[in-house]
Amino acid sequence: MDKLKFSKPALDALPFSVARMEFGDTESKYLRLFVTAQSKAYYYVRKVAGEKLNVKIGEHPEIGPQVARDAAEKLSARVAMGEDIRPKRSTAETLDALCGEYIDQRCAGRLRAQTVKKYGDHRKYIKPLIGGRSIAAIESADVFRTHAALGKRGKYLANRCLALMSAALNYGVRQGLIPANPCVGVKKFQEKSRRRFLSAQEMKTFLDALAKSPQLWRDFFTVLLFTGARRGNVEAMQWKELDLAQGLWVVPGGKSKSGDEMRLSLHSMVVKLLKARRAAAPDKSQFVFPSHGKTGHVTEPKTAWKAILEDAGIDGLHIHDLRRTLGSWQAAAGASLHVIGRSLGHKTQAATAIYAQLDIDPVRESVNVAVDAMLSAGNISKKNKPR
Numbered sequence: 001m002d003k004l005k006f007s008k009p010a011l012d013a014l015p016f017s018v019a020r021m022e023f024g025d026t027e028s029k030y031l032r033l034f035v036t037a038q039s040k041a042y043y044y045v046r047k048v049a050g051e052k053l054n055v056k057i058g059e060h061p062e063i064g065p066q067v068a069r070d071a072a073e074k075l076s077a078r079v080a081m082g083e084d085i086r087p088k089r090s091t092a093e094t095l096d097a098l099c100g101e102y103i104d105q106r107c108a109g110r111l112r113a114q115t116v117k118k119y120g121d122h123r124k125y126i127k128p129l130i131g132g133r134s135i136a137a138i139e140s141a142d143v144f145r146t147h148a149a150l151g152k153r154g155k156y157l158a159n160r161c162l163a164l165m166s167a168a169l170n171y172g173v174r175q176g177l178i179p180a181n182p183c184v185g186v187k188k189f190q191e192k193s194r195r196r197f198l199s200a201q202e203m204k205t206f207l208d209a210l211a212k213s214p215q216l217w218r219d220f221f222t223v224l225l226f227t228g229a230r231r232g233n234v235e236a237m238q239w240k241e242l243d244l245a246q247g248l249w250v251v252p253g254g255k256s257k258s259g260d261e262m263r264l265s266l267h268s269m270v271v272k273l274l275k276a277r278r279a280a281a282p283d284k285s286q287f288v289f290p291s292h293g294k295t296g297h298v299t300e301p302k303t304a305w306k307a308i309l310e311d312a313g314i315d316g317l318h319i320h321d322l323r324r325t326l327g328s329w330q331a332a333a334g335a336s337l338h339v340i341g342r343s344l345g346h347k348t349q350a351a352t353a354i355y356a357q358l359d360i361d362p363v364r365e366s367v368n369v370a371v372d373a374m375l376s377a378g379n380i381s382k383k384n385k386p387r
Helices: 007-011 065-080 097-105 113-130 140-151 157-172 200-211 215-227 231-235 268-280 300-312 320-331 336-342 352-358 360-377
Strands: 002-004 021-025 026-035 040-048 051-060 248-251 261-267
Touching: 007 140, 021 065, 026 065, 040 065, 051 065, 097 113, 097 157, 113 140, 113 157, 140 157, 200 215, 200 300, 200 360, 215 231, 215 268, 215 300, 215 320, 261 360, 268 360, 320 336, 320 360, 336 360
Parallel strands: 002 021
Antiparallel strands: 021 026, 026 040, 040 051, 248 261
16 A cells, blocks of 8 residues: 555546555545545545444545545544444345445435436336345346346347446445355347438428427427537526527536536527527526426427427437437538537547647537538528527
């Protein structure tokens, strides 16, 4: 174990590591930092009555070194008073209970709410097949059969469920409930990357069907198509995120998949659409696409989407394919991969440095060219663009 004085610059500079690395703080006797490929986590580590304690304090940089030191001092005081500070052990007996505990204890508060919800959805598919089984009795063959059965519903779904089972059972191993993870050795299905997007032949029928949709969904899917944004971001789009004078949409880091702020260029037609929505908003909701549900914004466009596709006579198109459509039309117009990635808010290790220096002007030009091409394919003139 290496020791150093914990400071934000020093810990920021530590590289992530495939092999877990342990560092001690020179200022706090029992404070440790464990560095893995995914995280840098503070732990309180010491022996009490011959038993080694590992109590997680939090993760860097969400909490700073001094906060971690203060927490370690408080834990030391509790130990001195004779308090048992050992983390509570899991009492889960079935796989479904273990999945639920894993989602609640390990995921909530650490991952985006949308991701946690997806885990909950995957849990529902696992439950009727193997969820009621005792985790102590589950063998690799049971996991294999479950994965195969889910594969009949879809390879992507089966693989995501396998990932949840594996993560939950790893949690069970760490809790001392089982000696090994039975998911080890069960291979995921090979997934094919989707290449579906609206072709030039489909664009006109799609835009014609879109024009006949209710105003809310017409505007919603138009924004999706012509910004290339993720569905969840458009659903939760807020007026305070928009600079309509500059034609910019700034998605906060807390709402983006990458965790970084995204600056998306808006085509003039989208700006016009949003201005019209703003002027017509009866309750001046904070959301661009409000609803009366608990979130305050639209969350379930599948019924409207299905109606549009049936009217347009288009098969096999997913809502997410609208995002792929903008990128594909940008590529057809000659845009570079870096510009396309910036316009869609992508984040890759190879291109991050370039994106950070890329000005918004070439991104805006690329988006405008692609959207104009789509409108042209739909036989929609600039004077008769949808609002």
